[in-house]
Amino acid sequence: MADSGGSTSFLQGTDEGEFHNKYEPKEILGRGLSSTVRRCVSRDTGLEYAVKIISRTQDEVINESIAAEIEVLNLLPKHPNIIQLYDKFETPAYIFLVFELACGGELFDYLTKVVRLSEKKTRLIMQQVFSGVHHMHSSCVVHRDLKPENILLDKNGNVKISDFGFATRVEENDELSDLLGTPGYLAPELLKRSTEPDAPGYNKEVDLWACGVIMYTLLAGFPPFWHRKQLIMLRKIMNGDYEFVSPEWDEISDAAKDMIRRLLTVDPKQRMTALEALEHPFLESKPAEFVIFSAGRKLKAILWCVRFCVAVDRSRKTPKVVTIKDIGTSPYENRYIRKLIDTCAFHIYSPWVKRGEEQNRAALFETAPKVAMKHPNFYISSAAVTFTFT
Incomplete structure (x- = not known):
């Protein structure tokens, strides 16, 4: 690394202020301790990216972390499950790292919304995580901070491992x-x-342990070693003290549990590698399509449900067409005819219906009902009868 104006220079061949000439910053996507992530748009192509804007600092730990991230990303060959660094710039006050945009957000945020994932969705995510980890380890790189917050999702739900600090x-x-x-x-x-x-x-085995913790968390909705007292939690980690508690694990397959056991093995020499994980029976099953929540798709489904309910309601209120043959053979099977027959019967026999606790004996000899009946209007043709009740 070269020294420029008394400050550490991480990037070579960039001019001060070039970022703003090439990209237009947009809204903030996230914030870190010394950095801010914004969406940005290329002024030439109109394509969207994510820019990590890092404030220059005198803290050597942060400077080393920035330098390590840039070095590792330049070292790693391109892989579909590892975030890609497209561009980099620096000014006296800031460093700009331009990454591909993962608009699906963090896996942590998605898990917070759904609480826990099905085995099918977990399988798809872990396949991609292990694929990215295997690529890193094959390139002699260890991540050392794998967690749901550092796993991003693109618009199609594909995994992007990020934050190589x-x-x-x-x-x-x-x-x-x-x-x-x-x-x-x-x-x-x-x-x-x-x-x-x-x-x-x-060595690299620490990444596989973290993958086991991630997989457990995705399936159960909570981490395997968590305790409100951090000292107790760390002791549980060192002893490999976890369990598949009920009821969260009652319906989880044995293959998933076996894979977690082989990942959360205290002895790193006995722990499975990323390649062995990709060949495990749990990941060999055909994965289901992982779908990120879409507000537009949800609204469309709701509108179709409303249209269906309106159509059903209208069909109930539409006058029923019944043929004379139907009336002659089984008049009581049609509820409109049945209602007409019952109305006429009540019109005739209503004087003899007992109302309340007192019986009016004089009503038995009345020849006309006291209650007026609403007569149905109906139209009779040679082919059919259409009833419209008012």
Whole structure:
């Protein structure tokens, strides 16, 4: 890295202010500790992107994180399940990283809305996560901060692994010792290394442990090791102390549970790799299409339901056409004819109907009813009879 004007320079070959000449910033998509993510539009093509605007700081930890993210993204070959870096710029005050736009948002936000996912949707998401992780590990990169917040979804529900601030290059036999990541997703060997200086370091297996935590959370709706006291939670992680509690896990398949067990294995040497995960029986089943909530599609379905209800209501109110043959054979099968017959019968026999507790004996000898009846209007033709009641 070169030094420019007394500040650390992460990007080469860019002119100050070039970002605003090439892209038009739009609304804010999210905020971080020292960065803001906005939607932006290319002034040349009109295509949409996401720009991560990072404030320059004197904090060396943040500077190293920024440098690591840029280095790793430049190192990784293009993959459909890893966020792609398209452009990068810097000014004396900011650094601009232009990524592909994942308009589906974070997997964490989606999970918050639906609480838990079905096995089919979990299968589709984890297939893509493991595919991206396998690509990273094949390129000698370990992420070290895999979690639902760092997994983005595009408009079609496809996974995009993002936020490579803690990622680093690592060889097969290297041993890392830095305590980095999010507490609930930290692997036992990483925690052991941080508490026991003589303990061996960790490697790419920490990403597979995090994948096991993610998969458990997607299926159950809550993480496997969570506890309100962080010290107890970390102890549970180091001991691999979790269980498939009822009723959330009662209907989950044995294949899904077996895969989680093999991912949440305390011994990293016994933990399955990303390639082995892709070949596991749980992921071999044909995945279902993952559909992101669409307000337009939902509104269309509601409108069709309203139209159907209106049509049914109108059909009930439309006068019924009945042929003379139907009247002659089974008049009581049609409710309109049945109503006419009952009305006429009541017109004749209503004087003899008992009303209330008192019986009017004089009513038995009346020749005309006291209650006026509403007569139906009807039209009779040689082919059919149409009744319209008023």
